[in-house]
Amino acid sequence: MNFSSTLDFKPALLTELGRYNIHRFKADLIAGIVVGIVALPLAIAFGIASGVSPTVGLLTAIIGGFLVSALGGSTVQIGGPTGAFIVIVYNIIQTFGLMGLAVATLMAGIILVAMGVFRLGTIIKFIPYPIVVGFTAGIALTIFSTQINDFLGLGLKDVPSEFIPKWQLYLSSLDQIDWTTAIVGLVSLAIVIGAPRISKKLPGALISIVLVTAGCFLVSMFVPGFSIETIGERFGNMSTDIPEPKGFDLNMATINMLLPSAFTIAMLGAIESLLSATVADGVTGSRTNSNTELIGQGVANIVVPFFGGIPVTGAIARTMTNISNGGRTPVAGIIHAVVLLLSFLFLMPLINLIPMACLAAVLVVVAYNMSGWRTVAHIFKAPGSDISVLLVTMFLTVIFDLTIAIEMGLLLAMVLFLKRVTGNTQIKVYGEQLDVAEGTDLPSGEVLNVADGVSVYEIDGPFFFGVATKFDEMMRNTLHAKPKVRIIRMRKVSFIDATGLHNLELLISSSKSEGIDVVLSGVNESVRNSLDHDGINRLLPESHICDHITKAVQLANQIAANKTSKD
Secondary structure, rough: OOOOHHOOOOOHHHHOOOOOHHHHHHHHHHHHHHHHHHHHHHHHHHHHHOOOHHHHHHHHHOOOOEEEEEOOOOOOOEOOOOOHHHHHHHHHHHHHHHHHHHHHHHHHHHHHHHHOOOOOOHHHHHHHHHHHHHHHHHHHHHHHHHHHHHHHHHOOOOOOOOOHHHHHHHOOOHOOOOOOHHHHHHHHHHHHHHHHHHHOOOHHHHHHHHHHHHHHHHHHHHHHOOOOEHHHHHHHHHHOOOOOOOOOOOOOHHHHHHHHHHHHHHHHHHHHHHHHHHHHHHHHOOOOHHHHHHHHHHHHHHHHHHHHOOOEEHHHHHHHHHHOOOOOOOOHHHHHHHHHHHHHOOOHHHHOOEEEHHHHHHHHHHHHHHHHHHHHHHHHOOOOOHHHHHHHHHHHHHHHOHHHHHHHHHHHHHHHHHHHHHOOOOOEEEEOEEEEOOOOOOOOOOEEEEEOOEEEEEEEEOOOOHHHHHHHHHHHHHOOOOOOEEEEEOOOHHHHHHHHHHHHHEEEEEHOOOOOOOEOOOOOOOHHOOOOOOHHOOOOOOOOEEEOOHHHHHHHHHHHHHHHHOO
16 A cells, blocks of 8 residues: 555645635734734743743744644644643653753654554544543643742742642742732733733733833832842843754663653643644634644644754644634734744843743633633533543642653543443343344344254444453353354444454354354454454354354254254
């Protein structure tokens, strides 16, 4: 098979440019400028909260945002650094340094590209909603926790990264609150919250930063002794030069050490970007090519670490801002990246004046919006298993780290999936009579008489490892009377895995050793191919693999009668 023909990579930009016009450009221009303005403070805040400089946050938004729009599968997706990555990025930097983060981000990009190449874009469908909500709520609580020091002006150094020790330190240091900083933080918070109430198109974060920064600058000029920490004071005057690409050494020891972190970044990026695209599709009526989207996200994460950037993914809030302001093609996302580039080149001296408390207030609101507390409350009305999954995932995210939470969350997703599939797969045992139409929408049809010494077992659903064990237990529990023939009815077996094949092979072999014939009924083409490939067809006569239950029962009755006459 030609591999290139299976590669599902069709950037939405190429499709949209084929029908582009001046009216679309005007709409994209307005949306791109608005989104760029909204993204500016967020990129700075996310960079700082992640443990890097504001410059890195901006460069990530510029390069990553451009590549996601140029190469992604969504027409309206806006890419860049997001709050979801703050926790994992901060922990990686604390443990492995900036070089470790660059390697982990590069590896995550390669994983994302591989997921898109192998058509795993539907992976989001296999992750239960309570797990996603648990991740998001846990990340939101962690982000909120990281901002208390700057919001209250506690001035703490070397704050623990662990949740409980961090809050123990906060509570023991409340007497160190700098009230000037706290007031600036509260005013900033009020503006961020209040601006959208005046007009939903007002970017609260940007308005808060502009007004509070200007206010603090003016107060510092006329009020002696007024002092508040700013970005420039913490990070120094930042360069507006775009850094040259830098390489880094890769070896197996580094790869093995950072692979869990890279996997976490990749899975989190896939989840958030595909969720964002799904939400956007619901609003615009468009259809995202999820595999292309993963490849685009992957390329962005491969490129940004060479410029010192942090992980990139689709940003739900910025994507929705793009949609609400008229953006309908990837050109809007590219314009947003250009706006950020111009801001990086010409506004850095002003960005240095932004108070840290103001950025903390912006991130507090981001954390609140991420928390989805209404969704959490709604899930608490769901079955107990969903509540348990949500709480476990949230607990692991907050108390331990996101790597463990992602791994355990995916494990929980698989366990829940298997439990539900196994629970839906039933194994029925028939006695003296069998209605051929049972289990269908047809009225009662032909009733088959099953002879003494013939047992009929029907597998209703896929025959995989969880069901194979269930089937084996069923066989053991019904061996009170040794049959002469066993019919395994497989009309509803859509697929069979290696464990199911092995289980079936053992059943046929053990039945043979006991002098019991096995007849298979209703085997579909794909299952038959699996049986033939595994060699099970060589354990049975061709006549013992029937395409319909009527033939199988007639054959089994005849075999049983022959055995009875010989006895």
